[in-house]
Amino acid sequence: MSQLHDRGISGLEWPAFVDLSIQEKAALLMAEGREFHVLLAQQFNRNRLEVLGNLATAIRRIAKSEAGMKFLGSMLAHRRAMLYFTQPSTRTFLSFCAACQILGIQIGEVRDTATSSECKGETQEDSVRTFSSYFDVIIMRSKIGGLAERMAWVLSQSERPVPIINAGSGKDQHPTQALLDIYTLQRSFEKRDGIDSKKIMFVGDLARGRTVRSLSYLLTNYSNVKLYFVAPEPLQIGEDVLAMLKEAGTECEVRYDFDALIPEVDAIYMTRIQDEWDSEQGASTKIDTSKYKFAVRHLDIMKPDAVIMHPLPRRDEISTDVDHDPRAVYWRQMRNGMWVRAALISSIFRRDSEILRYHEEHFSLS
Ligand code: ASP
Ligand code: CP
Numbered sequence: 001m002s003q004l005h006d007r008g009i010s011g012l013e014w015p016a017f018v019d020l021s022i023q024e025k026a027a028l029l030m031a032e033g034r035e036f037h038v039l040l041a042q043q044f045n046r047n048r049l050e051v052l053g054n055l056a057t058a059i060r061r062i063a064k065s066e067a068g069m070k071f072l073g074s075m076l077a078h079r080r081a082m083l084y085f086t087q088p089s090t091r092t093f094l095s096f097c098a099a100c101q102i103l104g105i106q107i108g109e110v111r112d113t114a115t116s117s118e119c120k121g122e123t124q125e126d127s128v129r130t131f132s133s134y135f136d137v138i139i140m141r142s143k144i145g146g147l148a149e150r151m152a153w154v155l156s157q158s159e160r161p162v163p164i165i166n167a168g169s170g171k172d173q174h175p176t177q178a179l180l181d182i183y184t185l186q187r188s189f190e191k192r193d194g195i196d197s198k199k200i201m202f203v204g205d206l207a208r209g210r211t212v213r214s215l216s217y218l219l220t221n222y223s224n225v226k227l228y229f230v231a232p233e234p235l236q237i238g239e240d241v242l243a244m245l246k247e248a249g250t251e252c253e254v255r256y257d258f259d260a261l262i263p264e265v266d267a268i269y270m271t272r273i274q275d276e277w278d279s280e281q282g283a284s285t286k287i288d289t290s291k292y293k294f295a296v297r298h299l300d301i302m303k304p305d306a307v308i309m310h311p312l313p314r315r316d317e318i319s320t321d322v323d324h325d326p327r328a329v330y331w332r333q334m335r336n337g338m339w340v341r342a343a344l345i346s347s348i349f350r351r352d353s354e355i356l357r358y359h360e361e362h363f364s365l366s
Helices: 014-018 022-029 046-062 066-075 091-102 124-134 147-156 175-188 210-219 239-248 258-264 330-348 352-363
Strands: 080-085 106-110 137-142 164-169 199-203 226-230 251-255 267-270 307-309
Touching: 014 147, 046 066, 046 175, 046 330, 046 352, 066 091, 066 352, 080 091, 080 124, 091 106, 091 137, 091 164, 091 330, 106 124, 124 137, 124 147, 137 147, 147 164, 164 175, 164 330, 175 210, 175 267, 175 307, 175 330, 199 210, 199 258, 210 226, 210 239, 226 258, 239 251, 307 330, 330 352
Parallel strands: 080 106, 080 137, 137 164, 199 226, 199 267, 226 251, 267 307
Antiparallel strands: none
């Protein structure tokens, strides 16, 4: 860990750190000009998004050949990663596993506190300190909002201040999902002048969906974008997100007319009802969501070069009959997660320049 550090956080007492604004926290976390801990979407400016996107593309191309995979697998073969996922996950967990494997990193995991000493009353703080004794990075998902921040601070006060990557925390943030969403948008619009000036519609459970919150923050990095938030009233986007967009000067509208907006937009970002957050069981079933589902008939009114995205998992908000349409990019979006996460980890451990050099040598003329 010698050349890596989190100088930004370690000088602060917890009450001082936790009381900082999101922007102040993000600035501290990026004090070195690049990420060590990855806790908040606000850590990433446009330049970092471009750099990570290019690195993800380099890794994606290099990984196509056996020789390339051998090279990538040698990059971090001396490192170990801990996956501490105490909230359910399929693709974030597996894409982080796959990203680590691509880079040669060995992995350990806790996915259920019933099988770890947390069930004996050990605190999360002590659990994470234990992980840091054995591993070089901790990738964590928790239903507790802000827990990843707390753990990063705890480790910053310890002898093994290893990086923490937030793989989804409560209702508040899912920063690496937002990175893969941006990468998917970059790739989708690469022949259409990129993400600038695009209209993006978010649909579904916007009140409790952390992916929408994190991606909305990242979209403020682009000029002239317009965001539409389309959901039944009880699931509409929070005032905090609207205030953040206003302050950033990003145009947005709260709307209820899903069908009417479809022909207007360049990207449709569908989301599932997050009923695990219902205050009483079945509360979400009382909300009429029938007007907010993407059906085959909508393909006819969409722009020919627009895309349909979804962080997944889905339920019935996108008909499976839509999957065959080339504009349905959610499976590619999911695979992009593996490349972006490999890019992020290689960057945290400072192997990015070497990967880019390899890419330059083997692909620049092709
Ligand atoms: N998988 C995403 C998340 O963990 C979206 C979802 O679960 O609906 O936030
Ligand atoms: N998109 C996402 O975070 O999926 P999982 O919940 O399956 O990890």
